[in-house]
Amino acid sequence: LKVSLIKYTSEPEKLIAAAARLCYSPMGAEKILEDFKEGEAEDFLGKLVELGHLSPVEHVSFTFAIEGVSRVLSHQLVRHRIGVSYSQKSQRYVKESQFEYIIPPTIADNPKAKEVFEGKMAQIQEAYNELVKYVPAEDARYLLPNATETKLVVTYNARSLYHFFQLRCCRRAQWEIRRLADLMLEEVQKVAPNLFKKAGPTCVSQGICFEGKMSCGRAAQIKSRS
Numbered sequence: 338l339k340v341s342l343i344k345y346t347s348e349p350e351k352l353i354a355a356a357a358r359l360c361y362s363p364m365g366a367e368k369i370l371e372d373f374k375e376g377e378a379e380d381f382l383g384k385l386v387e388l389g390h391l392s393p394v395e396h397v398s399f400t401f402a403i404e405g406v407s408r409v410l411s412h413q414l415v416r417h418r419i420g421v422s423y424s425q426k427s428q429r430y431v432k433e434s435q436f437e438y439i440i441p442p443t444i445a446d447n448p449k450a451k452e453v454f455e456g457k458m459a460q461i462q463e464a465y466n467e468l469v470k471y472v473p474a475e476d477a478r479y480l481l482p483n484a485t486e487t488k489l490v491v492t493y494n495a496r497s498l499y500h501f502f503q504l505r506c507c508r509r510a511q512w513e514i515r516r517l518a519d520l521m522l523e524e525v526q527k528v529a530p531n532l533f534k535k536a537g538p539t540c541v542s543q544g545i546c547f548e549g550k551m552s553c554g555r556a557a558q559i560k561s562r563s
């Protein structure tokens with residue numbers, strides 16, 4: 338799994354702080370940005386997130402290149418609809434003449450399971466290559482498995498990223514999308530540390546778990562430590 342932050346709004350924290358400050362100031366945004374002092378964003382962003390005053394956070398966006406993930410993952414990813422844009426490698430236009438696939442760790446670590454899995458993948462590849470001789474790739478792809486590797490470019494605004502991290506950095510999320518979410522969080526924390534300081538599952542960001550009986554127990558652990 339490979340994820341890179343390929344573009345983001347420049348000076349994201351300053352822009353958010355200026356947009357938020359505009360709500361409470363007689364000054365215009367340009368003047369606020371001009372007067373902005375280094376280090377002012379940190380306190381301000383913390384307060385915004387705490388108060389849930391999140392519309393200013395929507396002004397900045399982050400674009401990621403994602404590779405080496407399965408179509409299992411991409412299917413879950415595109416369920417996130419709000420404040421997000423996706424582009425994904427097409428199986429209509431790009432023939433899967435030698436398709437890569439993702440092997441879940443439980444299968445990779447079990448020699449018997451791995452043998453079954455890899456054997457089936459080889460058979461599917463063979464059948465696909467035969468089928469594309471007779472039908473277009475858009476129909477031959479119906480043979481391809483959920484494990485097929487895919488590539489995407491995704492753009493999230495910071496508010497929708499917060500929501501994504503709440504759901505997908507949680508231990509209850511499926512392992513592959515959780516791994517992706519953790520890596521995405523690491524990437525944005527490098528460029529906007531104050532903005533994403535408290536991002537993550539709700540047990541970390543708010544000290545609350547909504548999983549009820551399914552809770553992993555981390556929220557209780559965090560509570561007992563504080």
Ligand SMILES: Cc1cc2nc3c(=O)[nH]c(=O)nc-3n(C[C@H](O)[C@H](O)[C@H](O)COP(=O)(O)OP(=O)(O)OC[C@H]3O[C@@H](n4cnc5c(N)ncnc54)[C@H](O)[C@@H]3O)c2cc1C
Nearest residue numbers: 413415416417418419420421497500504505507509510511
């Ligand atoms: C652990 C886990 C297990 C899951 N299991 C399943 C499963 O078994 N089956 C399944 O189908 N999905 C499952 N999902 C996917 C889940 O139901 C959501 O589709 C997905 O997490 C996207 O979340 P979202 O709708 O909050 O995000 P977004 O689509 O980005 O929406 C963000 C927020 O906007 C609001 N919103 C968006 N659209 C609407 C709307 N139409 N009406 C009103 N408000 C709206 C909501 O407040 C929503 O939280 C699972 C997700 C997780 C994290």
